[in-house]
Amino acid sequence: MAVAKSKGYDVYPISFNYHQRHSIELEGAKKIASYYGVKKHLIIETNMEAIGGSALTDEKIEVPEGDVNRHSVPPTYVPARNLIFLSYAMGYAEVLGATHVYIGVNSVDYSGYPDCRPEFIEKFQALADYATTATAVKGQKITIETPLQDLSKKDIVLLGTKLGAPFQFTHSCYKGGEKACGICDSCKLRLRGFAEAGVEDPIAYETREV
């Protein structure tokens, strides 16, 4: 959102209550939307946990402790999540008359999710041109923007710092407690990024070791 704002766009954030373990990330999203003074913050509600298959939506599947060097897709993968999120965003972009859809996918220092990869985004863009009345019939272009795609976590922290992104309201931990756990993949990657950038991470952790 900080990147889109820095380019002068009016932003219309979408968040998803997909019955993930932690509603705390939605509370963070609301604070960020409010920080940027958006006209509207759309929250899509959906029972994605009914599909199953992920530690993030199924209490019976355990969130693993950090192993950011593993080579398989971890159980925190939510089947087709970014596909579903981008699909809603395309519908909303069409209704708003928006020209760009921003998504914060990243394929450096990440957990191997297929739907964060550049080839996924390229194929989604190719589909987007045929998916809505705006794009397929009226010839408007809706461009998927992924400003964080090729940045290391360190560079994301540096970029956010430069743009004044409110890191204090952001949430990365898979566990979703009041304080970040500090030991899941997501916490470890975040802490390493801040450490490498030489920036203090303003959120609270249970355990804080890189």
Add this chain to the structure above:
Amino acid sequence: MAVAKSKGYDVYPISFNYHQRHSIELEGAKKIASYYGVKKHLIIETNMEAIGGSALTDEKIEVPEGDVNRHSVPPTYVPARNLIFLSYAMGYAEVLGATHVYIGVNSVDYSGYPDCRPEFIEKFQALADYATTATAVKGQKITIETPLQDLSKKDIVLLGTKLGAPFQFTHSCYKGGEKACGICDSCKLRLRGFAEAGVEDPIAYETREV
């Protein structure tokens, strides 16, 4: 579903409660799922009406009376609906280990929706290969099947009749009353299809003229 069953597949139907005007189509879907004795009927709940832009989810936008020869996309178009539906289906297919996703899109005798066209389905298939761990990482194929794509409504009625599809539980009307209105696009196209096929449409109509 009748086509998938006729090919010997176990079927796992998904329906969507997207706050469309008529929950009556969901009641029909439940009867059809029960008719075929499925193991599970997944119903995804989502507040798609929050996106806006369609007569099917916004009471303030009127459903037009039938004009099946118009050339523009009608207000009953729901932005990105089939994109969203197929995206959920991909996630569910991955969790089930399913090899095929069936969708009843049709581009003959239809209302001009972009997300019913063959090029939309082709692009979605190209994306699907990169969208999930199953397809992008494990090399499994999930094929989007559109058995009704090129059939006229007449031929759909003939096919369904041959396969024993329970037309009595199906719902097509945009208005969503107990009885079909008989005058919206969808009713007119359905009635014309049954008439041309020489098959009696078993559902009840307010007005029944082709």
